[in-house]
Amino acid sequence: MASNNSSHPSKAAADEPTNLNSTRLIDYLASYLKQTVNGVHTYTIYALSSKLTHKNALTLHKNSNTGSNTSKSNLFERQLLLLVNEKIPSTDKEVFVTGVEIYEYHDFDTDTLNIYISKVDTTGYSPCSSTPTKNLLTAYMKFYLEDANVNKQLLLKRRMIKFNVFARPHPQYLFHLSEQNPTKRVLSDSELLKWWKNVLQKTFLHDTIHNLQKKTRKERGWFFFPGMPSEKIALTFIKDNVDNEAEKHENLGWQYGYPYPDEEEAIKVIPKFEDDAKSRWLDTARESSLTVKNFWELISIGGEFAGGKQAGFFWVETSLDDDQGLTNQDIKTIPIMDQNLNTEIKKELEREVGGVVVSAHTYVQALGELFAQEFNTEEAAIESTSNWYRYFSGLQEKTNPDDLIIKFTVNNSTITHNDSQQHNDNDNQQHNDNDNQQHNTTPVNNLQMRIKRKASLVQNDNVNSTTDSSVNVLSPSLIKRAKK
Template sequence: MGHASPPGGAAGIWNHYLSRHLPQHTTRSADLDVAGSKRQEVDDRDYTLHHVATKPAKYALTRDPSKEEKGGATKAARSTSSTTCGSDNATTHFLTLTAPNRLHILALELNVYTNASYTTIFIAKADTTGYHLPTLSIGAVVAAIIRAFVETTARFGVQTRICLFARAQPQYIFLGSAKNARKHVLSDRELIQWWMKVLGPMAEQAMGSALARLHIPGAEPAYMRSVLTPPWTDGHIFSSDSTEDHTDNGVNNAAAATTPSTGDHRLAVATIPNFPDDPKSRFLNVLASEARDRTTSVDRFFLELQMRQEFLMGFVSGILGVQGCVVVPREDEVQSHEKGGLPGAVVESKVYLRIHDAIITSDYSDEELARNATAQLCADMPAGSAFVLHGTKPVSKADSNDGSTASSSTPTVSSSPSQPHLAGQVKPPATVTLIGQGLIRKRAKPPRTTAAATAAASASTSAPQASTQDKSADESQSKRTKTSVNI
């Protein structure tokens, strides 16, 4: 592997988007274990981002059966999008972030498609290991990476779409990371809300009041009303009203698209993108195998989608989409982004798959295994894929010394109870017991004793029993004043 690019040069654009979200290290740092305690001195005080991408290939994101020769396409050919034909240019991107403690902490896989009508970014996978310090906001970093893709792939007057299917799993990329007690896991509903918080500000800022829609198959209207917060509305970005031109000279006009369509009779296969490893795509393939792809409308597609088995097993899944024109100052600036793009190593598809498989089969179940996996994978990454990132986010002394003083969100899965205190962390002060309304239960003051009372107690034959009871009471009170640290 080649050396990581310094903060300037090729790494400059990554630092532009990410450095302000990474905690800064103002002094020579030590290698930190997951609890925040010092292990050994290291030379690198910075984060390292690896970015690997495939070469552009033709891909049919959607297809129009009416333009296919009658009987010319078999069911098998219609059931999948070809990578050798189609009007879309497709690239796949894999990114990992390594912390100063020499541990992988984040990985993202994205697919980018471009055609004359749209730039489409599909967030395929996102996962964390849980080995980052609480001073790092995973949500802010993920949002910054996605924004980098949005802005550097933008084209003047062409709408950008961000698509995501959210469903909780124990781990998506880092094998065994769910066994790490520090991995902040989320339930299905929490994961959907996490992604809404990540993508929502982008719709309002980078994409200038774009459409932001959430569809939860099978959800009751009352539940959707309880979940949706501005700028999110109920529905999906593949509806007919979202395809109309709601822009004025490249500026979004969200008011023109606030009312969902009363009916969408367009063909689903010609409208809904066929993303890799996506439940919607699997259903599109089923329609093709049943020869219903030429008759199933968009409305019918989503009606039947909620009845499929993978949506009837108690899981809550969200189809999130953001669509709009990216706010850019000048057309020539967008064109300069298109020419350069985001820095990274561009490799053949077979090399990309080898790197991808090596990462998803490595063991991250404990810190030592994760450290070994990180070192091996970073060493095997292709030249030109590594970039040094300088953190500039201010960190208080308390935060840097005590990991228990901050919390972080992680785009992972399943709800988790409060975590036990970790070895190596500075223990928090004992807490007091609250009795409601913010009132504090005070400890009973010991009674005042006189010399006569002391003499009487000494002479009493029940003194040993009383002493034992007092000791038990003290131990009970001590237990009540200790709490676990939720990290």
């Protein structure tokens, strides 16, 4: 059996703290996990992304010249897979513990970035009581909220960022056969919805509520559980204690419902993503001109909600506050995008992730390779993790494999009990969660929020190690899911 320990050369920590506003995504993730995960861990982060691919618009809209409906656009899709493995101290071997699949849609006609968090999964093999799943998701979302040192051209092209989540419990999403692992805990529908609410609330609302530094963006949020007609019923279902004063305060920013007008035609305002549970219903809406209200009524009796199962939708929209960080001169010097897309902007987008960037076709093949691995036993999971590392390393033959990943050690054993509890409330559940072992739960309600910017990540979360506010990041220099 291959050992991950032999497959992953160790990397030395950087001497200087990382500037979190100017790093690649993969660096930011490592920095955030290093500061916020409780305990002692050795992690490796993999980032695999596709090159930008031109796509039709996410909604049907009218052509400004002809007046007819069209789906043509200046929209580019990026697929992204983030995986984290952890070293098992007793064996010195490494095993995947969590993973996230995301679709990003960069719309240069509307200066909007739509983000669809498609899959979240764990294996159940974390050697400690929790996994870094919440931390990973929070770090990913916060990366796009750090505007201060972002390339001005990129900043202007994502004035509006929309996060979209469809939460539905399932035994496994990314790690094949992991549902057979008895230590993997899959959340119930109510637990999962509450878990997502907590993740989004801590990411976007916490700063606003605790009145931290000056914001640069305005935020709004919604949560909706089809078939549940009122917020009170929804909050009762997920056991969100709205009688508690602190909970009441944190729920002030949320709005129960959806960010689309009831009487609008559904296909003109509700985006259709890849691998999207509501796609078939949007196809029905296209054929029958369903309104938004009728669309959600139809969804509530669909397969995802039949047999007593409950799923939920979450949306958070964040927009630049009066061109924060952009001067008039900045705006004048930013070139107007044409249908071919500015080459430098495209290159900058592909550079900002880190890890391995491949064609959309190769990305699908790589995801298929992950799905072909087995995670039903710890031994199989360790071997599968090693197999993936070898495959991943071969995707860019001329690049040192060590430069494609980040390996780092977390040592936050001195976090206080209160900080640890706050962190754990914020870090352990997802679409699929083994995270309990010691768990959290969170769903998302509609928020209307304003996020306050922080001078540093440590100030931002207030849950970090009490001993080290600087972060030393180790220097890094899908077959779409088969239809069953």
